[in-house]
Amino acid sequence: ALSDSLDKTFRNLRGVGKISEKNIADALREIRLALLEADVEFTVAKTFIEHVKEQAMGAEVLKSVKPGEQIVKIFHDELAELLGGDQVPLELEGEARILLCGLNGAGKTTTAGKLAGRLKREGRRPLLVACDLYRPAAIDQLATVASQVEVPVYTPDASETDVVKVATDALAWAATQPHDVVIFDTAGRQEIDERLVEELKRLHAFLSPGETLLVADAATGQGAVSVARHFDEAVSITGIILTKLDSDARGGAALSMRAVTGKPIKYVGEGEKLDQLFEFHPDRMADRILGMGDVVGMVEQVAARIDEKDAMKSIERLSTGQFDFYDFLDQMKMIGKLGDMKGLMALMPGFNKIKKQLPDAAFDPKRMKRTEAIVLSMTPDERRRPEIIKASRRRRIAAGSGVDVIEVNRLLKQFGEMRKMMRSPNKMKKMMGGMPGMG
Numbered sequence: 223a224l225s226d227s228l229d230k231t232f233r234n235l236r237g238v239g240k241i242s243e244k245n246i247a248d249a250l251r252e253i254r255l256a257l258l259e260a261d262v263e264f265t266v267a268k269t270f271i272e273h274v275k276e277q278a279m280g281a282e283v284l285k286s287v288k289p290g291e292q293i294v295k296i297f298h299d300e301l302a303e304l305l306g307g308d309q310v311p312l313e314l315e316g317e318a319r320i321l322l323c324g325l326n327g328a329g330k331t332t333t334a335g336k337l338a339g340r341l342k343r344e345g346r347r348p349l350l351v352a353c354d355l356y357r358p359a360a361i362d363q364l365a366t367v368a369s370q371v372e373v374p375v376y377t378p379d380a381s382e383t384d385v386v387k388v389a390t391d392a393l394a395w396a397a398t399q400p401h402d403v404v405i406f407d408t409a410g411r412q413e414i415d416e417r418l419v420e421e422l423k424r425l426h427a428f429l430s431p432g433e434t435l436l437v438a439d440a441a442t443g444q445g446a447v448s449v450a451r452h453f454d455e456a457v458s459i460t461g462i463i464l465t466k467l468d469s470d471a472r473g474g475a476a477l478s479m480r481a482v483t484g485k486p487i488k489y490v491g492e493g494e495k496l497d498q499l500f501e502f503h504p505d506r507m508a509d510r511i512l513g514m515g516d517v518v519g520m521v522e523q524v525a526a527r528i529d530e531k532d533a534m535k536s537i538e539r540l541s542t543g544q545f546d547f548y549d550f551l552d553q554m555k556m557i558g559k560l561g562d563m564k565g566l567m568a569l570m571p572g573f574n575k576i577k578k579q580l581p582d583a584a585f586d587p588k589r590m591k592r593t594e595a596i597v598l599s600m601t602p603d604e605r606r607r608p609e610i611i612k613a614s615r616r617r618r619i620a621a622g623s624g625v626d627v628i629e630v631n632r633l634l635k636q637f638g639e640m641r642k643m644m645r646s647p648n649k650m651k652k653m654m655g656g657m658p659g660m661g
């Protein structure tokens with residue numbers, strides 16, 4: 223799973239401060255695998271990664287998150303942008319016509335019913351027309367669906383073979399019905415065949431619909447590109463409806479189809495029930511394609527809570543070997559701002575492994591409060607030069623902060639160890655890398 227491989231990437235990148243060709247390479251490889259695992263078509267994945275990589279390299283490095291995480295976030299945002307950048311509602315001006323097309327079993331007939339129901343709930347007056355003349359059962363199926371959503375339907379005679387004739391009759395029928403939009407369900411094939419395409423083209427030319435929507439199974443996979451391209455070339459689709467997202471499909475088809483046609487995804491089907499047609503959320507789809515838990519949410523939270531300049535100032539001081547109780551306080555405040563670290567880190571893939579590397583105290587707000595109280599009870603001189611804090615000062619500080627002198631001793635010991643570590647760059651890198659937001 224991607225979370226496992228990202229876990230590895232994060233481990234590798236922890237403690238690395240900048241995005242470089244070298245450290246971006248690992249993350250890019252993981253993202254490429256994620257895209258392919260999500261069934262994004264190969265060349266689409268490749269092009270997308272090349273494109274985003276260029277931007278990532280040019281982007282200012284966000285210092286308070288790790289490069290691997292930042293790269294994932296950049297990809298996520300680009301992906302969401304690409305999937306839904308020009309998201310527009312259906313074009314339903316005047317007496318609107320919607321033509322649905324797609325392969326057999328993609329979900330056209332079901333989606334026709336869902337769409338009619340949805341538009342009706344939105345206050346429109348839709349009609350349905352059955353133009354699948356290849357299977358008599360298909361006409362009955364649309365009629366059933368139509369009655370379920372309580373939308374009038376035009377069903378041709380079983381003997382009818384010409385779709386344009388059917389469409390002509392349907393429009394004459396529609397003229398007798400109160401309506402403002404007509405939805406045409408069409409025939410599909412297991413694979414694209416010439417006869418089907420010719421028929422669809424004729425119907426499309428006759429209707430010149432405001433919307434020609436490709437209905438496609440989210441699990442279409444590597445075939446998504448050729449399906450989308452064929453239908454787009456034949457009838458110039460205006461949008462895509464992705465069905466069966468409730469299955470375990472990873473949704474890569476969304477990216478593939480969007481990339482080759484440039485046409486927006488208008489809705490997604492998430493179940494067999496007729497009310498399970500939903501607006502498309504590019505953000506959620508990007509999550510799904512990258513399959514990465516909520517790394518993105520985590521990066522956003524960290525970025526929002528930590529003031530980068532503060533973080534950098536303190537890290538710079540540390541790396542020059544200066545470290546006193548003022549720096550210590552700064553750090554505590556920074557960690558404090560992260561709030562519930564456990565909750566935050568639980569969003570991260572591989573959380574349990576990281577948890578093992580951190581002392582429990584890092585997660586304990588009560589202990590942090592007591593530690594802060596101890597430091598606040600020190601005089602400025604003591605904070606700058608902790609080595610002067612001998613027995614009598616320790617007793618005073620303990621009394622002032624309301625803790626046992628043992629705790630003051632423990633803190634001073636910890637502080638001494640931290641300081642020693644600060645002077646050893648390798649050890650420090652390790653430690654800083656273990657803290658979220660300080661990579």
Ligand code: GDP
Pocket residue numbers: 324325326327328329330331332333410465466467468469490491492493494
């Ligand atoms: P068509 O051949 O393109 O008209 O496809 P149908 O509308 O007949 O759908 C084929 C099958 O997919 C039917 O069993 C539908 O119930 C099912 N189906 C359609 N959309 C969805 C969906 O969003 N989720 C699930 N789980 N099943 C769907």
Ligand code: MG
Pocket residue numbers: 330331332354360408
């Ligand atoms: Mg059908």
